[in-house]
Amino acid sequence: MKTALINGSPKVKSSNSGILLEDLKAYLVETEAVEFGLHTGTAAKEKAEALNQADALVFSFPLYVDGIPGHLLSCLADLEEASSKSKGIRVYGIVNCGFYEGIQAEPALQVLQNWCEKAGYVWGGGVGVGGGGGLAQMPKTKSGHGPREPIEKALKALAEAICSEHVQGDQQAQDHQQIQENQYVSVAFPRFLYKLAAQMGWRQMMKASGGKARDLGRRPEGGED
Amino acid sequence: MKLIITDLENFKVPVEGDYKIIQPQGNIRNCIGCFGCWTRTPGRCVIHDGYENTGIDMSKCTELIFVSRCYYGSVSPFVKTVQDRAISYIHPDFVMRRGEMHHKRRYSNVIQLSAYYYGETVTDAEKETARKILQANADNYDGRVKNIYFYKSAEELEGIRI
Ligand SMILES: Cc1cc2nc3c(=O)[nH]c(=O)nc-3n(C[C@H](O)[C@H](O)[C@H](O)COP(=O)(O)O)c2cc1C
Numbered sequence: 001m002k003t004a005l006i007n008g009s010p011k012v013k014s015s016n017s018g019i020l021l022e023d024l025k026a027y028l029v030e031t032e033a034v035e036f037g038l039h040t041g042t043a044a045k046e047k048a049e050a051l052n053q054a055d056a057l058v059f060s061f062p063l064y065v066d067g068i069p070g071h072l073l074s075c076l077a078d079l080e081e082a083s084s085k086s087k088g089i090r091v092y093g094i095v096n097c098g099f100y101e102g103i104q105a106e107p108a109l110q111v112l113q114n115w116c117e118k119a120g121y122v123w124g125g126g127v128g129v130g131g132g133g134g135l136a137q138m139p140k141t142k143s144g145h146g147p148r149e150p151i152e153k154a155l156k157a158l159a160e161a162i163c164s165e166h167v168q169g170d171q172q173a174q175d176h177q178q179i180q181e182n183q184y185v186s187v188a189f190p191r192f193l194y195k196l197a198a199q200m201g202w203r204q205m206m207k208a209s210g211g212k213a214r215d216l217g218r219r220p221e222g223g224e225d
Numbered sequence: 226m227k228l229i230i231t232d233l234e235n236f237k238v239p240v241e242g243d244y245k246i247i248q249p250q251g252n253i254r255n256c257i258g259c260f261g262c263w264t265r266t267p268g269r270c271v272i273h274d275g276y277e278n279t280g281i282d283m284s285k286c287t288e289l290i291f292v293s294r295c296y297y298g299s300v301s302p303f304v305k306t307v308q309d310r311a312i313s314y315i316h317p318d319f320v321m322r323r324g325e326m327h328h329k330r331r332y333s334n335v336i337q338l339s340a341y342y343y344g345e346t347v348t349d350a351e352k353e354t355a356r357k358i359l360q361a362n363a364d365n366y367d368g369r370v371k372n373i374y375f376y377k378s379a380e381e382l383e384g385i386r387i
Contacts, residue, residue, distance in 0.1 A: 064309050
């Protein structure tokens with residue numbers, strides 16, 4: 001069995017989407033995991049063909065304005081064109097949010113599910129990860145405890161679904177359209193602290209680029225107040 | 226002012242009153258997730274390709290209107306990319322609204338949002354997704370949903386007034 005792990009962040013390096021795929025990969029057993037990146041607005045023909053060779057596709061991407069990032073949406077349209085439509089390839093989604101509540105990723109997972117319908121893939125379910133913006137700052141702990149624990153759990157369940165659904169075989173997978181319910185989780189880190197940490201982060205970034213904290217709220221020339 | 230964001234290069238829909246339109250002209254570059262529009266040049270996207278000022282345009286509008294082909298319940302890649310490039314309309318700091326995390330306002334205008342979707346094969350599930358996303362956008366812009374419509378084709382839109 002072959003599983004394509006697709007990073008749909010526009011960031012080629014150091015993306016939260018990538019961290020989540022790495023975590024998922026550790027739980028994927030008995031499947032060959034192949035990594036792909038969809039970081040720009042086109043999915044080249046060769047890439048689309050390679051994806052069509054997989055048994056399962058896992059898309060990991062950031063929530064952008066309550067939906068799928070524009071460049072990735074454009075890739076999905078390319079992939080719909082190139083889809084072989086009959087192989088029963090299963091599709092899973094991992095959507096990470098800057099906001100704390102994983103449920104805010106629900107519409108984006110629905111877009112992916114609707115895409116499956118059009119492109120002839122089988123929707124397998126997904127995970128909405130709240131507080132994803134802080135993942136790089138939250139180290140993974142060996143014991144499985146710590147702020148990333150709820151996410152680890154959800155990814156483990158997702159990995160199990162990916163592997164077991166393959167064992168069940170294509171016919172059965174096609175019979176149940178949605179095998180796994182979407183899971184919505186958040187980092188195990190208090191919400192008010194997450195909010196505070198983010199605000200400190202913006203001020204640091206502001207200073208790093210030579211600005212002042214109060215300029216965060218600047219209304220550029222021509223903008224109304 | 227109405228701000229219209231559309232993927233139609235040849236926009237023939239009659240519009241009532243003052244408006245500004247953002248439509249495909251040359252290539253649009255996608256957001257690269259750098260947050261420069263919040264921290265390097267607050268209020269403006271750092272990519273200079275003619276699509277860097279939408280956040281500012283949004284601050285001057287009373288209505289934001291999407292006229293877009295429906296892609297799986299989303300606006301089209303072009304319209305979505307314009308939206309992605311315009312998050313500087315809001316402020317990076319978080320606030321809680323109705324029990325959920327959102328962003329603070331940068332400006333004080335309250336936007337009414339409408340979407341005019343077109344497409345021959347828009348499913349009921351896609352319509353439901355589109356409604357959810359428009360409401361979520363309204364929550365994030367701290368505005369209100371005005372209307373959402375679905376048409377079979379872009380030509381059909383020429384017979385209405387927005
Ligand atoms: C243009 C843009 C729009 C965003 N919109 C949302 C949003 O609507 N809701 C949310 O929770 N986070 C939003 N975010 C935050 C990202 O989802 C978050 O930073 C994520 O962790 C980035 O993941 P990545 O590192 O894999 O690219 C947005 C970020 C950008 C750059």
